[in-house]
Amino acid sequence: MTSQRDAEYAEYVSVRLPALRRLALLLCQDRHRADDLVQQAIIRVYVHWVKASGADNTDAYVNAILVREFLHERRSGWTRRVRVTDQLPESPILTADPDGLIDLQAAVTKLPPGQRAALVLRYYCDLNIDQTAAALGCTTGTVKSQTAKALAALRSRLAGDAPSADRQPSARARHHSGEASHHA
């Protein structure tokens, strides 16, 4: 819009870009998706730059835009967008596993976006319940339940049990098991 506004925006985003990419990476668990997410988010930041720059905590405001863009885009299927790149597919984020974190990473990747976002905001951004609720645009009760469900799902997966949703047999399996019990 204005030279001054553009300059302030460009300076802010340039400085914050590494942090935004890190947060997006944790939310998406995929670098390419994360960079797409950041690109979309900083467009929204540009559109709302006057509010963002005037917010009490601009960083928190911009983080909230990123998180909400993540949740919104996941709902609207943005991952189907065409992407042209000359880069090779990335290698796994964790290449060594001294602390047994690869299993945890895999489990986190399987969490629904809302639960994953709650975990990232609570345990990476160190936000309290109220701050997490504000960032997600939901109630504190929802944050508590999302966090609890996420932790339960992770514990279940790490213990070797598939969570209840994963234990649901397929229709074909149900059909066969039903037939088996029926015959029995």
Next chain:
Amino acid sequence: MLESDLRALFERQAASEPPPAPVSVPAAQRIGRVHLRRRRAGTVASPLLAVGAVAAVALSGAISPGAAHQSDTPRASATPRASATPRPSPAQTQPAPITKAVGAAPRQFNPLLEYASFGWLPFSHPVIVGGTGLSYEFLEGSSPSLQNTFNWTANAAGACRLAGKNLTCQGQSVADRLTSRAPDIDGHVAYWGYVPLPPPGPVNQILAYQYARGGWATLEFVGNRYHPDALKIAQDMRLGQALRLRFAVQLTGLAARWHLATDQGFNATPAGPLDRGFGFISQPRPDSNAPAPLEITAQPASTEGVGTCANTRWSVASANGSNTTVGPGTRRVINGYHVYVNSQDQILCANNVDGLSLAIQIDPPTSIPSLNVVSIFTHHLRVLGTDPANWTRDPIAP
């Protein structure tokens, strides 16, 4: 235990060495400007509406350059909008004379003309942004720190509909929860309400009112409802001016059916350079209903972070509203200027052409069979530099 493992996992992932960032800040600014323009126009997802309006205007001839001679007052400064609308400071007790609109709202605005300007703003040195399309004109006045903004948008007659507590313009909701009547403005009905679907943070308020018969205007602001400054701004708007604008680039040698569809510019207060971006839209092709939009953006080359072309990626907003990240452009030298060309997506970007950075885009890329961005840059575009004295009031010449 699990919580500490999660912290360790997140920390480790975050600390992993990232590849070079493909994220483009200039691209975000460029796309963001488009979003802002469409949001203000109430046409977020309806570029087709604008094109349809252009075709209608072409038939009536109302937008022909020759129709814009109602007022041809030369402008002396580098800030046409500002020079046309002296803005008294709050300390001034006598506001400048006000030109009130009379009669009906315009059925269409003319992007060659300035219809409205602020008669009063609560800032001593406001930053003014403005833009005009066929169905709207918007003006945004900000405090010098840009912390406080009033965004005024007028819509053409018949473009808006008040249904219950919601005002829709061009099919898009522009104000909702219009639950409280505001004092009448120039004899017309007015309401206090909210901007629909606010982002996180403070909720913007809105004053929606009829600025003339059949035409609705909105004034968006951050602050409490019943904002006295908002009322005074609305009451003191200067309307129906029809002052001609000047442009930093000119298209030449195109078919007569080309018309200016929208423009946008701003005044960086107090004496900064005028930044004038504007778009052109051609008529639909005779054999198709598909639009053929051409957008050209010109900005001062010295503006840091804007118009920089040396990015490896572009974010392209397609006509259906989705965004696509595309590959890098090819660096070329054309007429002695260094440019980046993405032929597949029909984007040309130049960092510095006679002091201006340029971006030319055809969207959809194949919509103008006889033209491409390189031929436009090479044969059809005159760049008039940064001195407003050399700018033109006819952005499309024979």
